[in-house]
Structures are given as C-alpha cells and as structure tokens.
Amino acid sequence: MHYLKFLTAATLVQLAYAGDKIGFGPNFAVSSTGSTWIKEANTTLILPETPSPQVERLAIWPGMETSNGNLVQALAVSFEDPAANCGAQNGQWCVWASTLQDTQISGKMVPASPGDRITMHYVYNDSTGEYDQSSAINGKIVSTLSTSSGYAQRWDVAVECQVDACSRTSPPHSKPASASNLVLRERLRANQALEYVDTTIILNKADSSWTEGLYTKLSHNSGLRTVDGGKTWKVDTIALNSHLFDESDIQYN
Numbered sequence: 001m002h003y004l005k006f007l008t009a010a011t012l013v014q015l016a017y018a019g020d021k022i023g024f025g026p027n028f029a030v031s032s033t034g035s036t037w038i039k040e041a042n043t044t045l046i047l048p049e050t051p052s053p054q055v056e057r058l059a060i061w062p063g064m065e066t067s068n069g070n071l072v073q074a075l076a077v078s079f080e081d082p083a084a085n086c087g088a089q090n091g092q093w094c095v096w097a098s099t100l101q102d103t104q105i106s107g108k109m110v111p112a113s114p115g116d117r118i119t120m121h122y123v124y125n126d127s128t129g130e131y132d133q134s135s136a137i138n139g140k141i142v143s144t145l146s147t148s149s150g151y152a153q154r155w156d157v158a159v160e161c162q163v164d165a166c167s168r169t170s171p172p173h174s175k176p177a178s179a180s181n182l183v184l185r186e187r188l189r190a191n192q193a194l195e196y197v198d199t200t201i202i203l204n205k206a207d208s209s210w211t212e213g214l215y216t217k218l219s220h221n222s223g224l225r226t227v228d229g230g231k232t233w234k235v236d237t238i239a240l241n242s243h244l245f246d247e248s249d250i251q252y253n
C-alpha cells in the first residue's frame, strides 16, 4: 500500500484538472533501500500505436521518484487533440522532458510517431546538484530539462490513464520488435506489449541487493543484471502488457 500511495502522490496530476480520473496499469519498478540513489538512468521506449480513437489521455513514462518528492518524468502522451498540445497529427504522441514538482515543469513538447525510438536519459550533475534530462527521437535530442530534485530513489515505468482513457478500451499496442530471447518474444506477441529496450541504471555506489526492490505488474522483462558487482544495472527488454483499464486501476477519481 505504501507503494501505491507513493506512486499516487507522484503522478501526472498537473496535466489533469481537479476531479479527473487517474489510474495505473502495467508497471516495472526498482526501489533503492538505505542510502543508495540513482546517479544515471537511460532507457529507450519504442513508441507503440496511440489508442484509437485518441481520447483524453494516456501517458507512458519512465520516472524517477526522488528524496524531495519530485518525479523526474520524461513523457510520451496521447492526447485527444494532439495538434493543440504539441502540433502533432492524429495518431502521433507528444514527447518531452518533464519533472513533476508542485507543478509539472516541461521542456519542449514535440510530436513523435509509433515506431520511433525515444531515448530518455537522466543524469545527476555533480556540479549543479540537478538532474539533467534529455529526450531523443531516433537518437536526436529534442527536449531537455534540468531540475533540482534531490536524489532519485526509485525508477519505474508506468502506463497512466487519465479521464476517458481510464474508462475505455484504450491500451497501447505495438508489435514487439526487439526482444532477443525467444520465450520472451512469444510472450510479448501474446500480450501485444509496449517495450523499453537497453535500460541502464547506475547507482551512486554498488548495491548487490538492489534487485530486492524489484516490483512488476502485468509486465515481462529479460532480467535485471549487474555488470560490475552492483553499481551498474542493465535490463535489455522491459515489456508492458496491453491493458484494459478498469476500476481496480483507478487511484484518483
């Protein structure tokens, strides 16, 4: 329950209006224990198709919840009116670097298409004490943001519905593209998942028990492994199932 409460506190609330419904579907999360924190995180989201029709509103994001209650949260959002939000066409997402503080702080919002590879990179900058974020589309940086957010203690990928996306059949869909492992690939096909690939998370210091903080829901992954005794962690593929939101997913109403 602590987990849900904490996640609830750190959601994409600012994009919503008071009273909007907000819910969470599939998830993959790793939390630090003790004094370990996340120095750097890098992942690439392969953008799925948007829900069709595009209703208000579905957000997919890899977030870092921090010691001062911020959520470092590069976003991909399917809006009912993509043009009004970032000049996107129907069937496109808006992507941008973002941090949820008391308000949602945003870098430049730009359109991106299903199949685009969105690399979201967060790194703690020792000279400023800020997290420097960038979002890149197919390797080209399109949106950046730096925020003083304390220390990141949890990294998680979430599928967040708001408003109409919570009461409709509007899961993200994509054909799994890159899973290297055959069993995983078959599971992904069955579930029409959306994928994050080439995820690397670097801690401030080695913590060989970090996987004890792993939480998954409606997702598959190719295995979280360390390459250097617990400081650098990698997971090749994280796949979140296609999902029909229902009342049990709703955190705010």
Ligand SMILES: *[C@@H]1O[C@H](CO)[C@@H](O)[C@H](O)[C@H]1NC(C)=O
Binding pocket: 042, 043, 044, 119, 121, 198
């Ligand atoms: C982040 O991941 C992308 C995609 O794998 C890679 O091209 C890039 O070099 C990585 N950047 C950093 C700073 O790790």
Ligand SMILES: *[C@@H]1O[C@H](CO)[C@@H](O)[C@H](O)[C@H]1NC(C)=O
Binding pocket: 125, 126, 127, 128, 132
């Ligand atoms: C840290 O931030 C400063 C100021 O924005 C910047 O000039 C510097 O390149 C950053 N350091 C790294 C390692 O990116």
